[in-house]
Amino acid sequence: MARIIGGIATSHIPAIGKAIAQGTQQQPYWKAFFDGYHPVHAWLEEEQPDVAVVIYNDHGLNFFLDKMPTFAVGAAAEYHNADEGWGLPVSSPFAGYPAMSWHLIESLIHDEFDITTCQEMLVDHAFVVPMKLLWPDGRVIPAIPIAINTVQFPLPSPARCFKFGKAIGRAIESFDEDLRVVVIGSGGLSHQLDGERAGFINRKFDVSCLDQIVNDADALSRMSVAELVLMAGVQGVELLNWLVMRGALTGSVFEKHRNYHVPISNTAAAVMILENDTAVAV
Amino acid sequence: MATLASTEPVERRRSLQDDYDRIPGTIVFDGRAAMKGYALNKMCYSFNSRENREAYRLNEDAYCDTYHITAEQRLALKHRNVTELIKAGGNMYYLAKWAGIFGMTVQQLGAQQRGITEEAFKEMLLRAGDE
Numbered sequence: 001m002a003r004i005i006g007g008i009a010t011s012h013i014p015a016i017g018k019a020i021a022q023g024t025q026q027q028p029y030w031k032a033f034f035d036g037y038h039p040v041h042a043w044l045e046e047e048q049p050d051v052a053v054v055i056y057n058d059h060g061l062n063f064f065l066d067k068m069p070t071f072a073v074g075a076a077a078e079y080h081n082a083d084e085g086w087g088l089p090v091s092s093p094f095a096g097y098p099a100m101s102w103h104l105i106e107s108l109i110h111d112e113f114d115i116t117t118c119q120e121m122l123v124d125h126a127f128v129v130p131m132k133l134l135w136p137d138g139r140v141i142p143a144i145p146i147a148i149n150t151v152q153f154p155l156p157s158p159a160r161c162f163k164f165g166k167a168i169g170r171a172i173e174s175f176d177e178d179l180r181v182v183v184i185g186s187g188g189l190s191h192q193l194d195g196e197r198a199g200f201i202n203r204k205f206d207v208s209c210l211d212q213i214v215n216d217a218d219a220l221s222r223m224s225v226a227e228l229v230l231m232a233g234v235q236g237v238e239l240l241n242w243l244v245m246r247g248a249l250t251g252s253v254f255e256k257h258r259n260y261h262v263p264i265s266n267t268a269a270a271v272m273i274l275e276n277d278t279a280v281a282v
Numbered sequence: 283m284a285t286l287a288s289t290e291p292v293e294r295r296r297s298l299q300d301d302y303d304r305i306p307g308t309i310v311f312d313g314r315a316a317m318k319g320y321a322l323n324k325m326c327y328s329f330n331s332r333e334n335r336e337a338y339r340l341n342e343d344a345y346c347d348t349y350h351i352t353a354e355q356r357l358a359l360k361h362r363n364v365t366e367l368i369k370a371g372g373n374m375y376y377l378a379k380w381a382g383i384f385g386m387t388v389q390q391l392g393a394q395q396r397g398i399t400e401e402a403f404k405e406m407l408l409r410a411g412d413e
C-alpha cells in the first residue's frame with residue numbers, strides 16, 4: 001500500500017520563480033527566504049518520496065470563469081506549464097502518475113467528493129514554483145496536481161477543504177502500490193493584491209496559523225471564508241490548500257521545520273514540513 | 283415556517299454578501315462582480331497569449347471591440363486604473379495579465395490602489411515583517 005510520509009506547505013509567489021530563473025537566490029533580498037529550504041532538501045533526500053500530490057490553485061492559466069471547478073484532480077501522464085502573461089519563463093513538463101490519479105478519483109467520488117477529472121491540465125506557477133523550490137536540481141518526482149478554486153467566490157469552506165484532505169489521505173493510503181507519498185500544500189500566507197487594502201500582511205494571524213496547522217487544524221477549519229479573507233487577505237485564502245494538505249495527514253503530526261519570511265513581493269512567505277505520526281493510524 | 287424555509291437561502295446569501303462587504307478596502311469577487319466583469323475578465327484571460335498581448339498593444343480599441351468592453355471599462359483600461367477596473371467587475375488574477383503588457387509590477391499595482399508611491403508601498407511591506 002502507498003504510505004504518506006508527511007506534508008510540505010510552501011509559498012508559490014511568481015517572483016520566486018523569477019529569482020530561480022535569474023539565479024539571484026543568494027542576493028540579500030532572497031537569501032533568508034531560500035536558506036529556509038535547505039532543511040526541506042535534506043528531508044526529501046532522507047525520505048525519498050516516490051510521488052507528490054500537489055494541492056494548489058490555478059490563477060487563470062488552465063481554468064477560466066466559463067467553467068470553474070471547486071475541486072479538480074489531474075489524470076494526465078504529463079503536465080505542461082505555459083505562458084501566464086507576465087513574463088515568468090515557461091517550465092519544462094512534469095511527469096504524472098495516471099494509475100494513481102484514477103485511484104484517487106474513484107476513491108474521492110466514492111467518498112462523495114464529486115471532483116472534476118482533468119486528463120489535460122496546464123499547471124501554473126502555483127504548481128511549478130513549489131516543484132522548483134523543493135527539487136532545485138530538477139530531479140523532480142512524478143506528481144498529481146489537485147486544484148482548489150480560490151478565484152470565483154463562493155469558495156469551498158475551510159471545513160470542506162479539511163474534509164476533502166481527509167478523503168485524499170484515505171485515497172492515497174488505499175492505493176495498492178508500495179509508494180512513499182508526500183502531500184504538498186501550495187500558497188500563502190497572508191497577502192492581498194487588490195483593493196485599497198492591497199499590501200495587507202497579518203503577521204500575528206500567520207504565526208497562529210503556523211501553530212494551528214500543526215496542533216489545532218480543527219480550529220482553522222471552523223473559520224468562514226469571509227473571516228479568512230479578513231484575516232489573511234484576499235489571496236491569503238490559499239490557506240485552503242494548506243488545510244487540504246493537513247487533512248491528508250494523520251491526526252497528530254510532528255513539525256520538522258518552519259521558516260517564515262516577510263516580505264517576498266507582496267506576500268508573507270512560509271515553508272513548513274509536517275511528518276506523519278507513524279504511531280497513529282489514519 | 284414554510285415562508286421561513288423558503289426565504290432562508292436568500293437570507294443566507296444576503297448575510298454572506300454583508301460579510302464580504304464589511305471587509306475593509308476589499309471587493310470580494312463573488313457572483314455580483316462576476317456578472318459585471320465577465321467580458322473584461324475574458325479579454326484579460328486572452329492575454330496569456332503573446333500574440334494577443336501584441337494585438338492589444340497595437341490597437342487597444344479594436345481589441346476591446348471584439349470583447350464588447352463597456353465604455354466605463356474602456357476608460358479605466360485607458361487610464362490604467364486598477365481600482366476602477368475592479369469596481370467594474372475585473373478580477374485581479376486576470377487583470378495582472380493585462381498589467382503585464384505594460385510591465386506593471388504587483389508593487390506598482392498595489393501602490394496605485396493604496397494611493398501611495400511605489401517606494402512607500404515597498405517600505406510598508408518591509409515594515410510588515412517587523413514584530
